[in-house]
Structure formats: C-alpha cells, structure tokens
Amino acid sequence: MTRAFIFPGQGAQTIGMGRALADAYPASKAVFAEVDDALGESLSSLIWEGEIEALTLTRNAQPALMATSLAAMAALKAEGVDVTAASFVAGHSLGEYSALCAAGTFSLADTARLLRLRGEAMQAAVPAGEGAMAAVLGLDLAAVEEVAAEAAQGEVCEAANDNDPAQVVISGAKAAVERACEIAKAKGAKRALLLPVSAPFHCALMQPAADAMAQALGEVDMQAPVVPLVGNVLARAESAPAVIRENLVVQVTGRVRWRESVAWMAAEGVTEVYEIGAGKALSGMVKRIDRAVTPHAVGTPDDVSKAVATLAQ
Structure with a gap:
C-alpha cells in the first residue's frame, strides 16, 4: 500500500x-x-x-x-x-x-x-482592496482559463488554484475577478463567489x-x-x-x-x-x-x- x-x-x-x-x-x-x-x-x-x-x-x-x-x-x-x-x-x-x-x-x-x-x-x-480571488464551481480548468482571459480586459486575471475537477480559483485585479464571476455564471458555472482573502495569491x-x-x-x-x-x-x-x-x-x-x-x-x-x-x-x-x-x-x-x-x- x-x-x-x-x-x-x-x-x-x-x-x-x-x-x-x-x-x-x-x-x-x-x-x-x-x-x-x-x-x-x-x-x-x-x-x-x-x-x-x-x-x-x-x-x-x-x-x-x-x-x-x-x-x-x-x-x-x-x-x-x-x-x-x-x-x-x-x-x-x-x-x-x-x-x-x-x-x-x-x-x-x-x-x-x-x-x-x-x-x-x-x-x-498588492494594496488592500485592489486584488481579489474567486472560486468557480462546476467548470473545469480549460473553461475557467477561457473565462479569465475574457474577463482580463488588460488587467491581471488568472486561474490560480486548480483544486479538483469542479473547483478552480481565479486570482487577479478585483474588477477583472468580479467580471470573471459573471462570465463564469453565464457559461454554466454552478457558483462563482469571491473569497474572503486579503490578497490575490498565485498570479502575476x-x-x-x-x-x-x-x-x-x-x-x-x-x-x-x-x-x-x-x-x-x-x-x-x-x-x-x-x-x-x-x-x-x-x-x-x-x-x-x-x-x-x-x-x-x-x-x-x-x-x-x-x-x-x-x-x-x-x-x-x-x-x-x-x-x-x-x-x-x-x-x-x-x-x-x-x-x-x-x-x-
């Protein structure tokens, strides 16, 4: 074993x-x-x-x-x-x-x-309030990468944690991450919610x-x-x-x-x-x-x- x-x-x-x-x-x-x-x-x-x-x-x-x-x-x-x-x-x-x-x-x-x-x-x-992270549930990594790319609009927005087949965390500029949550829901995510973290970890x-x-x-x-x-x-x-x-x-x-x-x-x-x-x-x-x-x-x-x-x- x-x-x-x-x-x-x-x-x-x-x-x-x-x-x-x-x-x-x-x-x-x-x-x-x-x-x-x-x-x-x-x-x-x-x-x-x-x-x-x-x-x-x-x-x-x-x-x-x-x-x-x-x-x-x-x-x-x-x-x-x-x-x-x-x-x-x-x-x-x-x-x-x-x-x-x-x-x-x-x-x-x-x-x-x-x-x-x-x-x-x-x-x-990152100054407080300028970054964010969000958990996307119900979409796989490839789908979340597409969501993040669409949401970026010139800001940092990346798939930061590939946790399991149905949970990927996005990290980046707050406005971009908020856009990503709405795009993810439109693309069929079960949930997309901001996380109570103090900084946007695991991104550029x-x-x-x-x-x-x-x-x-x-x-x-x-x-x-x-x-x-x-x-x-x-x-x-x-x-x-x-x-x-x-x-x-x-x-x-x-x-x-x-x-x-x-x-x-x-x-x-x-x-x-x-x-x-x-x-x-x-x-x-x-x-x-x-x-x-x-x-x-x-x-x-x-x-x-x-x-x-x-x-x-």
Missing part, C-alpha cells in the same frame, strides 16, 4: 487548532514553543486564544497552519510513525513548506521565519513577493527531503534542493496544480493520503479527484490514534 502525507494551505485556520495535540503530546507542545521562539512572539496564544480575524491575517495564518501540521507530525512520531511511512509528501500552497519541513528540507525555525516573510510579502505586494500581481522569497530562500539552508515532494509547480515528485528552491519562488506567482498533483500520485500507486494538520479541505478535494484514493485527516489526538492504527497495517 502506497501512502502520501499532504499538508493544508490557507483557509484551514481555526482558533484552537492544535491545542489538543499540544495538551496530549509534549513533542507537539514543543513545536509551538519553537515556532514562538523563532518568531519572537507568542503565535500559539493567538492560535489558541486569539481572534479569528487576527489569525486569518496572512502573516499569521501561514506560520500558524505550518505549526499545527508539524505538531501533528510530532504526535505521529511520538507514536512511532515518521514521515518515511509515506512515499510522497505534498502541500497546497503554503502547505508545501509544511511538507518540506516534515521531510527535513528546512528546519522548523527557518520554516516559521520563511512563512512569516512570505505572508508579509504576499500581503504587501505577486511578483514582488516572489522576488522577496527568491532572496530569502537563497540565504537559508536546504537539505534534500527524505521523502520526495510532489510540488505545486511541476505536479510530480522532486528531491533536488536547487529545483525545490526555484519552484518555491515560481509558486508565489504560479498556479497551484493540486488536481494534477493528486492524479500524479494516484498514477504512481498512492491509495491513501493523510491530511496532516488543520481541517479536511484537501481530503474533500482528493475524493473529487480520484475516489480510489482514501483520505484520512490527522489533526487531533483521536485522529493520530486512528492514523497510527491504519498506518501499522
């Missing part, structure tokens, strides 16, 4: 995530403490006791979701399961950093600092953030992952640090090829995926991409126990 560990992206954050893991596992609690130390502030207090509006800020959400994922990995390891139980790791957008940290490419402290910088740079790339407007990440990634120590990463940019396995570094920069402005990534893993024999961290959004996408792949969520101590039992089979 071939397995993959997958790591969620922005939007999965909730107040209280990971707290039960920290209470149950000293190793999980230590993950949050190390992230707090790396950032020089108590991010864990915000995660567990703060306001959701503050946690949802990109600069906070990105390292917070990573910390929760790595706390879940620490709990698994405490129960005798490490990342090598998987044949591949993958993550959705920021989740790619969580996957790489789990696989030993980055240290936990470096990952926290990289994601804090990434969140701040992505937020700063993010180039200043890509430049910032190129500099930061050039200065950080990277090791080859002990388990190959199925990356957002190439949608296939990669292990060379130089290639991973380059693709993490491209990823800021590039499309998240999640549907293709899951399909590639399924074609390589993956029959089970374990969503490590907050929420179950990726599990839902996996079901819609390939029903032969069984997803498991690992975000609570109970989830850890169930996953350990399944992984032992």
Whole structure:
C-alpha cells in the first residue's frame, strides 16, 4: 500500500487548532514553543486564544497552519510513525513548506521565519482592496482559463488554484475577478463567489513577493527531503534542493496544480493520503479527484490514534 502525507494551505485556520495535540503530546507542545521562539512572539496564544480575524491575517495564518501540521507530525512520531511511512509528501500552497519541513528540507525555525516573510510579502505586494480571488464551481480548468482571459480586459486575471475537477480559483485585479464571476455564471458555472482573502495569491500581481522569497530562500539552508515532494509547480515528485528552491519562488506567482498533483500520485500507486494538520479541505478535494484514493485527516489526538492504527497495517 502506497501512502502520501499532504499538508493544508490557507483557509484551514481555526482558533484552537492544535491545542489538543499540544495538551496530549509534549513533542507537539514543543513545536509551538519553537515556532514562538523563532518568531519572537507568542503565535500559539493567538492560535489558541486569539481572534479569528487576527489569525486569518496572512502573516499569521501561514506560520500558524505550518505549526499545527508539524505538531501533528510530532504526535505521529511520538507514536512511532515518521514521515518515511509515506512515499510522497505534498502541500497546497503554503502547505508545501509544511511538507518540506516534515521531510527535513528546512528546519522548523527557518520554516516559521520563511512563512512569516512570505505572508508579509504576499500581503504587501498588492494594496488592500485592489486584488481579489474567486472560486468557480462546476467548470473545469480549460473553461475557467477561457473565462479569465475574457474577463482580463488588460488587467491581471488568472486561474490560480486548480483544486479538483469542479473547483478552480481565479486570482487577479478585483474588477477583472468580479467580471470573471459573471462570465463564469453565464457559461454554466454552478457558483462563482469571491473569497474572503486579503490578497490575490498565485498570479502575476505577486511578483514582488516572489522576488522577496527568491532572496530569502537563497540565504537559508536546504537539505534534500527524505521523502520526495510532489510540488505545486511541476505536479510530480522532486528531491533536488536547487529545483525545490526555484519552484518555491515560481509558486508565489504560479498556479497551484493540486488536481494534477493528486492524479500524479494516484498514477504512481498512492491509495491513501493523510491530511496532516488543520481541517479536511484537501481530503474533500482528493475524493473529487480520484475516489480510489482514501483520505484520512490527522489533526487531533483521536485522529493520530486512528492514523497510527491504519498506518501499522
């Protein structure tokens, strides 16, 4: 049986995530403490006791979701399961950093600092209110690409996240994305709705953030992952640090090829995926991409126990 560990992206954050893991596992609690130390502030207090509006800020959400994922990995390891139980790791957008940290490419402290910088740079790339993202449901990637091209009218409007066969996210200038929603509905989309995000991620407007990440990634120590990463940019396995570094920069402005990534893993024999961290959004996408792949969520101590039992089979 071939397995993959997958790591969620922005939007999965909730107040209280990971707290039960920290209470149950000293190793999980230590993950949050190390992230707090790396950032020089108590991010864990915000995660567990703060306001959701503050946690949802990109600069906070990105390292917070990573910390929760790595706390879940620490709990698994405490129960005798490490990342090598998987044949591949993958993550959705920021989740790619969580996957790489789990696989030993980055240290936990470096990952926290990289994601804090990434969140701040992505937020700063476009003035508030000038960009937008929208989820289009019921049209495939090719149809949404046509919608985005028609809506652009000289502005940036791109298919940013190819999540599953019936969900593609558009990103770009606010007016263009709003036009795209109306065009998508006219072309038969079941729904086309603006998303509550603070910036237009994964489109050309993010180039200043890509430049910032190129500099930061050039200065950080990277090791080859002990388990190959199925990356957002190439949608296939990669292990060379130089290639991973380059693709993490491209990823800021590039499309998240999640549907293709899951399909590639399924074609390589993956029959089970374990969503490590907050929420179950990726599990839902996996079901819609390939029903032969069984997803498991690992975000609570109970989830850890169930996953350990399944992984032992």
